[in-house]
Amino acid sequence: MVRILVLKRLYNLSDEQMEYQLLDRMSYKRFCGLASAINIPDRTTVWTFENRIGEAGAKVLFDGVSAQLLKRGFIARGGQIIDATLVPAPKQRNSREENKLVKEGAMPADWKPAKRRQKDTDATWTKKHGKSHFGYKLSINVDKKYKVIRKIETGTASIHDSQHFESVFYTLNTSRDVYADRGYTSKGREDWLKDKGYRNQIQRKGTRNKPLSECQQGRNHRIAKTRARVEHVFAAIDQMGGKMVRTIGQARANFTMTMMAACYNLKRLVYFQKAGIEAF
Template sequence: MKKRSAIKTDLFADTHHRDKLDTLGDPLAEIEACIDFAALAAEVDRIAPRPVSVQGGRPPYPTETMVRILVLKRLYNLSDEQMEYQLLDRMSYKRFCGLSQATNIPDRTTVWTFENRIGEVGAQVIFDGVTTQLLKKGFIARGGQIIDATLVPAPKQSFSKEDKEQLKADAMPADWQPGKRRQKDLDATWTKKHGKSQHGYKLSVNVDKKHKFIRKIVTDTASTHDSQHFDAVIDPANTSRDVYADRGYPSEEREQWLKANGYRNRIQRKGKRNKPLSEAQQGRNHRIAKTRARVEHVFGAIEQMGGKLLRTIGQARANFAMTMMAACYNLKRLAYFQRVGITAF
């Protein structure tokens, strides 16, 4: 007797699979439901107009499609090559990007070209566009602001002694071919954290206490001290005057500035040589730490988005990637609020 196969075939199998995805809960569908990607695309086109195709050439993909692809890349920390493969392979990715019925899928070169077209300014426009939509939904900055920075690792570089000497003199090693030059990151810097050497870049953020959205960002190299970004990420729009930060930020000048501008100083104190913190100061630090720790949740969520390791060369591309990290974190955070039914008020 012939055995029946357990696998059934159906001309409408793709439709059944899509319905199943909706039943299980597609996280990309949740993001799509709470963000107007057409509005983000319009802002990108405003600062980086779509190129006009030469006669007979293939027209560029819609900007909205490409913005969605950039979001996918950052949400899952994919390379251009991996992005091309996943767009061909994953039903949810194709649906999110509006490519379910498309015969031609953007390849790695198309993704790379689009990123170069919009550049750092384009990434900032996407971040600002997401922020604008948060505000329209009522998610204004509330409860105080928390300022902190995180190191974003970049691939470590190997240089010979002769190379280092020439680079230190602002000269390019003569034996470096163009291909080798493109693979050398001369912008990333080294720093020490908790006694360990770290190589890469730095992302400074301002997070509101109430909703834990990233409100302002500054990108830089790893060796730049956290405190240098403090003034740039202060958010005057926060409804509370409390400003929280860790021991890397206090100074008499900063304390005076905060007081003069009507802010309440919630920056942790730092002990000095031969002058340790008093019991009262330690208690104050402990109370502040409970709130300040909320920013670590933000960095942890970014880490879960495929990790923070950059796949780029040079500061311009690193700035692009870090800005997209912040924008995509806010997207995921907003989708979470919508899923669990948290409102702005």
């Protein structure tokens, strides 16, 4: 069943699509160890198993893949890169009054139980580059050398990226360099990194009354060349059928986002083996 969940996440399939693909494709059957159509679980079984293991089960899978990478010598090297990405969820078509009640933690009185089950009251709205986004947020820590996700943290879209910085900070990287974009800069964080003995590679942020100097702009440009490696990770996750979650509620979204990270690391491990890349 775990292999079925891996396939489902690798191609971002719904439960119904997963059942159909298992019936249709011999490659899926072989990967999942299913001999015939009689043994193929239906969509309800897949949904039930996914909800039974929950986020804790996905975290076990993520840790298991990470352990396999460490066992083969792919430890975190070259410095750590921290960043976050928005994970969209299906938009809720609520009225202003309904949204106001949801923000207050209440439910509209005219919502019947069946309708409530189809409403995601955990996902939130945020704005990025002038556009509104609805859903959740995935923060990750990637090592510079192997581009493997070392730690993750999940939350709603409205949470600022910098609030997950400490949660995803990875102390086992062999380098003391810490890379992040200008959204993570703060005097307190710079002092914290200095006290811990880390090299601050967080981009500077200018203000209206105090723009960045030419030297600071050059520093940002140098950091951006390395920091951009984390964008490759997000692009690879997006290629796994897209980042949108087809779930309702924070708990299921956390499961899906954790599975995203686990499956990405699994693909990296397979790539290392096929390409003959050895850790050193």
